[in-house]
Amino acid sequence: MRVLLTGATGFVGRGLLERMSALVNLELIAAVRKPVSGFPENVTSHVIAGLEADTDWRKVLDGVEVVIHSAARVHVMHEQTSDPLAEFRKVNVDGTLSLARQAAAAGVRRFVFISSIKVNGEGTPVNVPYLADAQPAPADPYGISKIEAEKGLRALAAETGMEVVIIRPVLVYGPGVKANFLNMMRWLHKGVPLPFGAIHNRRSLVALDNLVDLIVTCIDHPAAANQTFLVSDGEDLSTTELLRRMGVALGKPARLLPVPSRLLEVGATILGKKALSQRLCGSLQVDISKTRELLNWTPPLSVDEALRKTAKHFLEQQSK
Template sequence: MRVLLTGATGFVGRAVLGRLAASNDLEPVAAIRGHALPDCPQNVTTVRTAGLHADTDWSEALDQVAVVIHGAARVHVMNDTESDPLEAFRKVNVEGTLKLARQAASLGVRRFIFISSIKVNGEGTPVNEPYVADAPPAPADPYGVSKMEAEQGLRDIAVQTGMEVVIIRPTLVYGPGVKANFLNMMRWLDKGIPLPFGAIHNRRSLVALDNLVDLIVTCIRHPAAANQTFLVSDGEDLSTTQLLRRMGQALGKPARLLPVPSVLLERSAQLLGKRALSQRLCGSLQVDITKTRELLDWTPPVSVDNALRSTATYFLNKERQR
């Protein structure tokens, strides 16, 4: 089965491509732009495209493809410099995605797997009141709005053409090679820096890279995945305090956490203009993956602690090479 992957150079995309290449009965095609893929497996076909735009011609990349895994996107950024961020997101995440999907349907693609975002559901939940896959969406920023609009357009295309659409909304993804705040957290812990996060009682759902990739690959063939929306996590929710302690254990550097009340952290962050960071550190965001488990008979194959260990091992090896 020939499978087209977009976003193959990204954090998730590289892992998906490796899993596709390791399969005996899949023929992976990676849509790229610019330079060649580093360390690309020999059995992967690469096709250069003009990027994810409303006028991109995908016909070469889609030749004889049965399934598309669409991971390319204009990603969420903390300090967007665009004068109209929503319009910038729409051009890529909505118009570009729907052009790809329409052309895929016209060329006989059977299934289109869209890697969306939990931001379609919203930015946070009360403790123990998780998001569910089929609840009304409530995106709060331009990125989340663009992903919601892309989902809506894909569902319309599915109805019009008969191409099956599968939507996956990951929570925060971590694993070997993770960047941004998760990487900073590991660096703080590795250096033994005291952190004021010893008394945070929130709950957050995370998803290990291997677990997300396993679900994506499951959705290539599973008949019950057709025209469904799935949330995905590790199935175990952690507070920020718990995450730091268990990450410290994985690093072999016990976390030095000071029990500063979360209300003080939130107020301080607001005064410093870091409300979004405060929400991620102190607020809750939980997802209920019951539908994913039951409809697909799927269980996250990797435990949180094993995923943290593999993330820590990769990090320590890279830090030693710096």
């Protein structure tokens, strides 16, 4: 089976590349924006200038049976453009649908689209998780661009017969994770006292290995065709629990101060960090029962196993 992977140098793409290059009877083509060295010998890379509406994918799609599309314009911390939604649409909607139309024309059987939980929304009440088939409610330009791409893909599937699988991950962590998760590990490793000892939210996370396992399952599982799936580790944690368990994984017990979450929220709002406060104090849970039942899938790694693997990589990098 010949599979095309976009976003092969991204965090999720690298995890997929590592896993899929070890699979027998699978020929992997990695689409990259510039030449990359160090890919496994059995991976063919093709340089694609960008994910745009006018990008020509025809040569790359020759003989491809499945496309895994993980490339996207992701969150921009300090957005400079006056119209962020237009910029997200250029890549995440126009570029995605152009690739999908060319894939269908080339005879691709299945298109696996890595979307985002932001399609569902920004947060849930405690113990009222998002469902895969619930009404979407995106609240930012990135989430809006992803739901528009999903709708376009579903319409294309109905028109052409190409199967579409949509996967909406929650926050992904694992070896090499960046951004806030990396900062959290740095704080814990340094023994910094943190004011997060009394947060009683619930958040779903997904380890990179678990997400990759589900994506690989969706390559050829008959029941995945034209379905939307949510994915997580299957165990939801409060921010306080996550910090404590990450501290254990790092061998650095978390030093947590029991500051009320409401006080943290007020302080963050005053400092212009409301979005960060929502991630630290708010809840966001997903129900993966559809994913489990329809695909007979279970996350292969537990939360603690995944945290240990993430911590091991972090500590190895710190020692270099």
